[in-house]
Amino acid sequence: MSDTDRDESRPAAPGDIPDEDRGRKRPRNAAGCKASVCKNKRNLGQEYVSRSTRKVTKKREIGNPCRDGCFAKLGIQVIKDIFTGFWEMGDFNMQNCYLQNLCETLPVKRKRTKQAVSRRSLSRRFSVVHNNVTTKVCRGAFVAIHGLSIKRVVNAITKLTHTSTPLLDRRGRHEPANKIKDHSLQQYSVQISASHHNGVLEKAGLHNCLEMNRENAMCVARTGGEPSTSE
Ligand SMILES: [Zn+2]
Known part of the structure; x- marks a missing residue:
């Protein structure tokens, strides 16, 4: 008998998993x-x-030109190149590093209020690079050239550790609140194995036993009660 369950009459499709890697469950x-x-x-x-x-x-599209002539200083072709290059990266973390690299943080040069403390705690200077030529632009032009919102730029440039290394994107990486810890899953699994030793588990195949054990263990871990005893 073949070591796989695949229908031999069906030709292998491009997405098929090699026979030696095939299990019962479809991989993600x-x-x-x-x-x-x-x-x-x-x-x-x-x-x-x-x-x-x-x-x-x-x-995403290039935003409206600023009023102080940054777009005219660069030229539309340069702006298009910068915009395309930025979005072709296609990686949130790399884009953030790029933005961090083009923003310089400086102390406030001049206080513009009568209050003792300035309204702003720091100043930022933005620039763009094209053919190794760095050109200073205003904040409005910087966000418009990249087709971004000011929020995205500020978020990107502040996502740094205390040693100025970039913080990676953490969206969608938190552990679910109801996730069952591995050690408790193992502990319950052992208990259920013992209680089922001479029962239903002998009737079923090994794979089914393991699956049933896992499901029961998860049920016990969630409810804190007795495992369900399926026929
Ligand atoms: Zn400008």
Whole structure:
């Protein structure tokens, strides 16, 4: 008998897993899942539909020129190159590093109020680079050239540790509140194995036993009660 359950009459499809890696459970296709497709589109500045709110976010575009001539200083082709280069990165962390690199934080040069303390705690200087030429631009032009909001830029440039190393994107990486810790899962699993030793588990195949054990252990861990005894 073949070591796989795949129908031999069916030709191998491009997405098929090699026979030696095949198990009973379909492995997760992380790159092709809907959430990943959505995330990639967002990071590439393309139009996407929110998975939770169904809201359509339009594709990113270069913003309106500032009033102090930064766009004229650079020229539209340079602006288009910078915009395209930024969104082609397609990676939130890399984009943040790029933004951090182009923003300089300086002490406030001149206090403009009569109060003892200035309204602002620091000043920021923005610049863009094209063909190794660095050009200073205003904040409005900087966000418009990259098609970003000021919030995204401020978030990116403040996401640094105390030693100025970038903090990685932590969205979607928290542990679920109801996740069962591995050690308690093992502990319950052992208890259930013992209590089922001469019972239903002998009737079922090994795989089913393990699956049943896991499900029961999770049930016990959640409710703190007795495991369900299925037939
Ligand atoms: Zn400007």
